[in-house]
């Protein structure tokens with residue numbers, strides 16, 4: 001990915017987050033600037049989604065766009081700022097998670113350019129919720145969307161799905177937006 005694309009995505013994400021007008025959003029954005037969020041990949045392997053520099057931010061924007069399309073189709077019962085926060089922040093758990101997988105030669109491994117180095121293994125959605133909560137007060141909808149965005153890929157989903165569906169009917173549209181982004185919109189360099 002070329003640098004201008006990284007910068008463009010960064011500007012767009014900062015603009016969208018700021019537009020939510022939520023108390024604390026400025027400190028969240030300031031903190032985000034100190035992280036690798038805008039340059040990190042979204043996965044470790046070339047056959048996974050967004051395995052390139054900037055892949056994580058691109059994935060967040062792709063989920064945002066896919067979810068906005070669903071919000072124009074269905075009554076999801078969510079405010080615009082809730083959709084923005086959930087979409088852009090749902091994978092904050094991947095911030096600082098991937099480190100380059102270098103061969104002895106110093107070059108990046110071709111098949112698996114990154115490896116996971118998780119110093120705070122709290123869980124996937126759970127960690128995103130906690131990280132965002134350090135800066136802004138999440139609504140129940142935002143917390144539920146982020147916590148459960150993996151649906152059946154989360155081992156606890158079967159135990160909670162009926163309660164989650166009742167509390168936040170938009171969960172399926174959000175999970176679908178995440179899947180569409182990772183399967184169709186994010187870059188896959190090799191299948």
Ligand SMILES: [Fe+2]
Pocket residue numbers: 090091124149150
């Ligand atoms: Fe995720």
Ligand SMILES: [Fe+2]
Pocket residue numbers: 059063090091178
């Ligand atoms: Fe995701």
